[in-house]
Amino acid sequence: MSKKRRNFDDEHEEHIDESWLIPYADILTLLLALFIVLFASSNIDKQKFHSIMESFKSELTGTNIKGDNEGLSVQPSKIKLPDATTADKQNTQESKNPAPTTEDAELNNLMQQLQKIISDNHLESVITLQESKRGVEIALKDVILFDPGKDALKQSSFTTLDALANVAKSVANPISIEGHTDNVPISNSKFASNWELSSARAVSVLHYFESKSIDKSRLQFVGYGEYKPIYPNDTAEHKQSNRRVNIVILRSDQN
The missing domain is CATH 3.30.1330.60 (OmpA-like domain)
Structure with a gap:
């Protein structure tokens, strides 16, 4: 009987403490959120910046983000580029009609x-x-x-x-x-x-x-x-x- 009890105690003493996984997972989550912020900030506007901050806040505090469209998107936002031909047309017009001498x-x-x-x-x-x-x-x-x-x-x-x-x-x-x-x-x-x-x-x-x-x-x-x-x-x-x-x-x- 005492032999069995000793074996049980030995098994209990050899159990590995896995409590460190919790802060480790939190660090990984924060790093993931940071890299997402850095990636998204290259194509950002006001609305996107607000969404990123809300997402970052959610990762830090554990709160939920309301709304189906809030947070980060895997698709970059479409940015309307200026019409390059506008400046060209203006320069062409000026060349055709130079300033009076x-x-x-x-x-x-x-x-x-x-x-x-x-x-x-x-x-x-x-x-x-x-x-x-x-x-x-x-x-x-x-x-x-x-x-x-x-x-x-x-x-x-x-x-x-x-x-x-x-x-x-x-x-x-x-x-x-x-x-x-x-x-x-x-x-x-x-x-x-x-x-x-x-x-x-x-x-x-x-x-x-x-x-x-x-x-x-x-x-x-x-x-x-x-x-x-x-x-x-x-x-x-x-x-x-x-x-x-x-x-x-x-x-x-x-x-």
């Missing part, structure tokens, strides 16, 4: 002055005005400047040319004076072809501008003859429009 402002003011001269003097039928990549282009039909087949300026053209020269002096841009004709061959002994006639007419306007104290270094001329028409030479009206002298206030990068 001082020269742009000056040429715009010059355009307004020229339009007023044309309008006030009712010259719309003989003078046209346009702004192009080259600059401001003033096209004068030959009837306001010359007699047919001649290169000497009419005295009646002086008032108009004076007004144009005064406006041209308000800027420092170079000026190109360009003569044009229709395709009807010249039939007098002074000019061998329409090239000579168009060049001589351009030179006449150039010399007039020079006489109005426009710096010679700003002036240049060219004669295109019949080879740059703005209309087909198929009607009398079109031919008259093609016979012209263009005064071009050039942009500084077009010289």
Whole structure:
């Protein structure tokens, strides 16, 4: 009997104490919660942060989280990324429409002055005005400047040319004076072809501008003859429009 009792006592004494497993399990739980927080915090927003804190609190205190949607999710939240094309579109628009320069402002003011001269003097039928990549282009039909087949300026053209020269002096841009004709061959002994006639007419306007104290270094001329028409030479009206002298206030990068 005593032998059996001794065996029982020996077995009881050899039993291992497993109480350390409780704090060990708590540490593992806390570490798991910490790693979950660190993982989720990389894609976090206000609502997600609140859920994480509630979950962390639950792990620390053992309280339950109410609601089916609270706590951490195994799926990362969808974050709306900014539209990358918005900035690209803005940059593209700015490149297409660069900020106005001082020269742009000056040429715009010059355009307004020229339009007023044309309008006030009712010259719309003989003078046209346009702004192009080259600059401001003033096209004068030959009837306001010359007699047919001649290169000497009419005295009646002086008032108009004076007004144009005064406006041209308000800027420092170079000026190109360009003569044009229709395709009807010249039939007098002074000019061998329409090239000579168009060049001589351009030179006449150039010399007039020079006489109005426009710096010679700003002036240049060219004669295109019949080879740059703005209309087909198929009607009398079109031919008259093609016979012209263009005064071009050039942009500084077009010289």
